[in-house]
Amino acid sequence: MKLKLISVAALLSLSMGIAAHAAEGELVIGTEGAYPPFSMADANGNVTGFDADVGNAVCEKLALKCRFVVQAFDGLIPALNAKRFDVIISGMSITEERGKQIDFSRSYGEFPNNFIAKKGTELADAKDIETLKADLSGLRVGVQGGTTHAAYVEKNMPDxxxxxxxxxxxxxxxxxxxxxxxSFADASAQSDFLAKPDGAEFQMVDVVIDSSSDATLGTGLGIGIRKDETELKEKINEALCELGREGTLKTSSEKWFKMDISQTCD
Incomplete structure (x- = not known):
């Protein structure tokens, strides 16, 4: 990783694994920037949202400056492994399949997932998973490519x-x-659509699908890290635990989602 010597004091303030990731004191974060309210990038490339808050808070704990790089979601893991940035913070679920390519921090949050349907349809009235699957058969269902939502539908709803x-x-x-x-996405993204004029004729299907439903959906949201960066992973985990204990993750979660989706250390 790029490193320019800043000063002895500055380097001592960064522990051994972190110094290798401090390019002029920066931690470069890859994020999608088009998945509200997790991450939203404006025309100038400024990123806001829950994941931006998490990234900035982690950087503060590590005494580094954050720099966000916006990248299409399905290109985030290849770009991380190509060393375009140091970590991924982009509402990315921790899954076994992704774990074959990269490592993850501990989970910093988890969100339920729902389907949306037009009001007055049989699908809109589904109350259990088997009815939901039957009502979805033959229908056109939208998902974002490269997500756990896509993987879940591919595995469980072949029709x-x-x-x-x-x-x-x-x-x-x-x-x-x-x-x-x-469409199938996390409940926050679906609620955001329903709150818009375009979503007025739609509603959330009552059946909630979370990580307990299928391992495809992962075990919570994690920060993606290259597999050889064990010391960086340790430091990020320490930072996330501190942010959880201090209530920083909870406060940011409630700001963006109107509920606490944060996960803290045991």
Missing amino acids: VQLMTYDTLDQMQIDLASGRLDS
């Missing part, structure tokens, strides 16, 4: 017409225009 999108915005445009019958 749907699965449509993948690069961004949430693209998926929601097709849902509102009638080119999709339903």
Whole structure:
């Protein structure tokens, strides 16, 4: 990793694993920037959202400055391994499949997932997972490509017409225009769509799908780290535990989601 000597005092303030990641005192973070309220990038590349808060808070704990790099979600892991940035913070679920390519920090949050359906349809009234699967059969279901949502539908609902999108915005445009019958995403993203004029004719299906439903959905949100960066992982885990104990993750979670999705150390 790039490193320019700052000063002896500055280097001593960074423990051994972290110094190798301090490019002029920066920790470079890859994020999607188009998945509200996790991460949103404006025209100038400024990133806000829950994951931006998490990244900035971790950087503060590590005495580093954050720099965010916006990257399409399905390209985040290849870009991390190509050393385009140091870590991924982008609402990424910790899964066994992703764990074959990269390592993860401890979980810093977990969110339930839901399908959306047009009001008045049989799908909208589904109350259990088996009814939900039956009602979705043959329908056009939108997901964001490269996500656990896509993997879950592919594995568990082979009879749907699965449509993948690069961004949430693209998926929601097709849902509102009638080119999709339903979409599957985390409850926060779905609620964000329902609050817009385009979402007025839709509702959340009551069936909540979380990590206990299927291992495909992962075990919470984690910070992606290259497999050879064990010391950085340790320091990030320490920072996340401190942020959890201090209530920083809870405060940011409630700010962006109106609920506490944070996970803390035991």
